[in-house]
Each structure stands twice: as structure tokens, then as C-alpha cells.
Amino acid sequence: MAGAVTVEQFCKKYRDEESCVDILAALRWGNGFHCSHCGHNGATVMTTRRLPLYQCQACRRQTSLIKGTVMEGSRTSLHKWFPALFLLADPDSSTNAVQLTQILSVTYKTAWLIFHKIRHAISCADAKQLLTGLVDITFSNYNHTNYWKESSQPQLNQVPFIAGATTNFFGEVTYFKLKQVHLPSRPTSREPLDVDYDRFIMEHVSSQVRNPNVYKYENDFRASETLRLFCQMVTDSINDRYFGVSPKHLQAYLDELCFRTINSVRPNRGVVRLFKMLATTATITYKQLIAPARMPEPVQFAA
Template identity: 40%
Template sequence: MDQAEFRTFCLSGSNEQACIQLFQRARWPDGFRCPRCGGSDACAIRTRRLPLYECRSCGVQTSLTAGTILEGSRTPVRLWLLAMSLHAAPNGISAVRLSSIIGTTYKTAWLICHKIRHAMSQGDQKELLTGLVRINFAQYGRPYNPTVFRHPQEQPLLIGATMNAQGDFTYIKIKQAVEECSFPHLTCPLNKHPFLEKHVSPNAVEVIAVTLKYSKDRNIRLIQLCQKASNWINYTFNGIGPKHLQAYMDQFCFQYNQAAQEHSPFDTLLKLSSSAPAMTYPELIRKPNIQPELRVQYSTLLREAC
């Protein structure tokens, strides 16, 4: 069914059980597996809103949503699936618009959005750039300084991509990069560089990285991709601060990578959401804000330039 039909399906309370079964198949495609012992034999306790399974081997009870991004949520599963479908769409959705569609408070919708992005980020962590790899400096925020120095409101990024023999980017990553972009150039060995350590396979055939802001060797296509991501964030969400910027960049990359690999974004997201660990509201709001580090760095650079 298309997105409009799926939206109507999920908004109907009579389809909650069908949505529960869909999420259950995504979590256990080969049948129930006990998270402790791996056993497949369990009895189901169905007197609750969501099924609870008790392993016959070790006696551990496991909820359908335990250990997933839905853990602890009182929002119906059908509304979670609708939110996943809307996030898997090319343009995504803001928390304000989502709250009006699924009928929750803004806070609940905001938390659902970030939990779904958390699932996308967890999936991205398992993938490494490999083969022919291209990496380039980029930034989020308009250029306040037309120099090599960086203004505190300019958010430094590194964009990396796996490139095929035809020159097409088949997988991309965009990461906030305060540490990497503090270097005037790629000063440390490739195998010691933070971005490469985290996001590039040690078996990559060729790695070309440019961290200079105005290098003559910069990859224009990568920079344009970052600009497209920035425009999407500004248009859909009216701009994002540094604290949660990475989550939105991961969502943009998820959408790009699913299209490049011709996968079903919703099916992939449903699978990721059923396996990614839960993230709570306190964990989200306690995320560190890297902006103060940028202010210190900018002040230091100005003093060194004088």
C-alpha cells in the first residue's frame, strides 16, 4: 500500500494487533528468540496490551518492545509504525507536524522522532566506508568568516563517501568534526585520523581526505551534498543547533543511502527500530553541547593570528 493508505491503516485503532504482528516479525523474523539463552520455545502471556513471552528454558520474561526503541512507550505500536513511515519518506517530518498527525503532545512526538533517528544512527555505526573513499571538509551554517578561521556559529563537518568505479557515491557519512577540523591540514597519519578510525574500513583501497576549508583539491560534489543536507534541515526543521545536529545529518544520510542502494527505507528502518537499544528522554537532553569548545577554539585562533 502507498503512504496515504498506510497512514489511514495506522490511524485506525482496529489495526493495532496487525501492527503488533508486523513489528514482531521484524524483531524475530525466524520466530521468538530469548535474549538471555537464545531459546525459541516460549509461552505467550497475552493479558497485557503488548504480548509478554516467558522462555521455557531459562524462565526469563521478555516484552515485545524490550530492548527496542519502543521500550517503555505508552504510544500504540500502530502510531510508531506510522512515524517510521513518515521518517522514511524523502522529506522526513518535523515533531510539530508529527504531533498533529498522531495526536500526541509535542514532547512525545519529539521523543519519538529522536528515537527513530537514534535507530538510524545505530545502523550507520555498523557500516564502514570501503573501496574508493573520498572525504572532504564541509560545514553547517552560513559562512560567517570568509577565511580559514571558523566562527562559533559555523558547525564543522566531515563528509565521507564510498565511490564506485563509475564515480557514483554509493554510501555517505556526514559527521560533526570539531577534533578533525581543528587541524590546518591532515597532520596525523591516515590510520590514526579520528574520522578514518571510526568510519573507514582498514581494507579501503584508496582514501583521499581533504580537511582544508578552501583547498584547491576539495571535492565539490561532496560539498554540494552537505549543502543539500543543510538546506533540507533548514527547510524541514527551521534550523538545528549543534547539540542534536548529528542526528539530523544521520537521517539525511540514511535516506540517501537507502535510495543509492535501492532498499526499502521503511523496511530497513522497521528492522533497525526493532533491534536498536532504547534511548530515554533524560539521555537525549543530557547530550553534550559542543558549541563552547568551538568558541574557545575560535578565540585561540584569533589570538594566534594577531
């Protein structure tokens, strides 16, 4: 099997727009052009612009290569998007938006937006993927003190999340999910929080799973060891790379961490999967990204 491709090799291969166009077209339309209006397969390609424009030979409607993808509306060239995508998916990379600014020679806002749009594609793909088979669910906290002023009450620095995993007969985890829990206020006792596991199960576990195992205490020894270890590394993994993230954007970083971890078992698997997601996910705008988070209904504490 071929070894992992390095970022240098990758950037050399996709060094200009021309080299990126064919791969993106192949990812969008694996079996050749497909008109989203009439379904026709033939198109006339116009190459007078930066990116090719496809005109359907039946209905004559035009579509650009990046319409309907995460890159739609972006003025940043494809050969800058490609390394960003590689760096976000590569398990050996620890690039954050500040470093991406220097690598791509773009503004911080552009680098931040590119990474968040890629995370949006990851979150969309995760939303369609339910936990199946043997499912373990537990609870843990992300500690964001690197980002926020440390509070005299340690629990105020923590953001709770529910962690779920699909495990196989050998206890190996084949899929992870981490979902932030929104609490109206934090209790001061050391009692476990009665977070809404039912909602998590409804939204993220296949209805074919009859009895998911729910462990309500943090670090419960009965839960899958891999899942417990994963929960324990969440804070360090995110803070080492991003120096702490705000609760507002935490969910996107949790989804990214799950994606990276699941795909780290094989070289470049994450990169390949992420390219496919990027080419087939509608974009999110800067305005939508910075809009106030829509919180779910508050959960109830145990009586």
C-alpha cells in the same frame, strides 16, 4: 516492481495495535521467538495486555515485544510509532516534530522523543557501517542561523563537519557519512581548518582502505562531485525541514540526512531498513538525550 507506498496506504494497513504486532515480532525474531536468556525457541504468548508478553517454555522468563527495541518503555501505541517511522524515512516527506504532534495527536515532547529515538537507531546502525573501497573525504560547514541569532561574524554561525563517501568505479556514491567536528574556538582567518581527519579515518573508514582521498579545502574540485553537491545541500536540507537545529543535536540530524539520501534511490527502501533498525536497537531515554553532550578531545589547529 511495485511503486512507492504512500503514507495514507501505510497508515491504513497499520491502523491498530493488532496489525503492527505481527510485523514487529517478525522483524525482531525473523526465525521465530528466540529467548534472550537461554536461547530456547518456544514461547507461550499471553495476550491480556496491550502488547503480547512472551514466556519462554524452557526458563519461563518473560519478555515483552518491545523490550530491547527503540520502543522499550514507551507508552505510545505501535500504530502511532509506525507512521512516525514511515515519515522520517520517506524521502518525499518533510514532517518535523511540530507536524508530527498534529498527525499523531500526541504532545510535542512525545513527538520530539519519538523522532529522536528513531534517529538514535539510525546513528547506531551508521556507527557499525564503515566506509570501504574507494573513499573520498572532505570538509564543509552547516549554517544554523535559522535557529540561532545571526552573528556579526558569519563563521560563528557555522558548525564544521567532515564528509566521507564510498564511491564505485563510476564515481557514484554508495554510502555517505557526515560527522560534526567540535572545535574549542573558531579562527577568524579564511585558512582551512586543520580538523582531525585521522580520527575520522580511524572511526569511520575500514582498515582495509589503504589510501582514502582527503581533500582539506571546502568544495575541493578533486573530491567526488556527488559528495561536494551533497555537502552543499546539507544546510538547506536540514533548515527547510527543521528550521535550523542546535549544534548539540546536529549529529543526529546529519546521520538522518545521510540515511535518507542513501536510501532515496529505491521507493520505500529507507522505511524497510529503518523498521529493522528500530526492532533491533536498544532504546535511549529522554534523560540521556537532553544530557550535556560529551565532546571529544579538542582538535588542534595547524601551526
